[in-house]
Amino acid sequence: MATDVNVLELMLRLVISMGLVVAIIVVAAKFVRNRPGLGLGRTGDGPKVDVLDRTQVGRNASVAVVRVGGRGLVVGVTEQQVTLLAEAPELVVKYEQQEAERTAPPAEQDAPGRTRMNFVEALREATVRRS
Structure with missing residues (x-):
């Protein structure tokens, strides 16, 4: 069964x-x-490509500054192709300086930090009704 x-x-x-x-x-x-x-x-065997900046110049076209193996290149990018417009090592140096400034730790200063109580007091001061 x-x-x-x-x-x-x-x-x-x-x-x-x-x-x-x-x-x-x-x-x-x-x-x-x-x-x-x-x-x-x-695969790790080719040069590393970093897009440093990119600007749209049309619906399907843009200009990009890229770093390839330490060289700075300005390229035109469309849907069908990528065209080398110029070499621009000075743009790469400028970008690296800006990046270093952005990521640098803040300078040692004796600026007073805002504590929680200072924050609460600032809120009270901002929201108090004055007649």
Whole structure:
């Protein structure tokens, strides 16, 4: 008549099968990630490209300043192509100076910091009704 189905056995088989599938996917992802030339991720053998600035000049066109391997380049970018417009090492130096100024730690000063009580007092002062 009816076959005796053991639910516990089916659940165990399901968990083992799913674990095996996940393990195969993880191994395949690691294998593909470590293979150069498959088009997935950076291979690390080419120069690093940093987009320093970009300006839109049309609906589908822009001009960008990029740093490639320490060289500064001005390129025109459209949907179909990227065109070298000029080399601009001085723009890269200027950008690096601005970046250093932005990321530099603040100068040591004896400026008073706002404490929580100062903040509360400032709020009270700003919201007090004066007749």
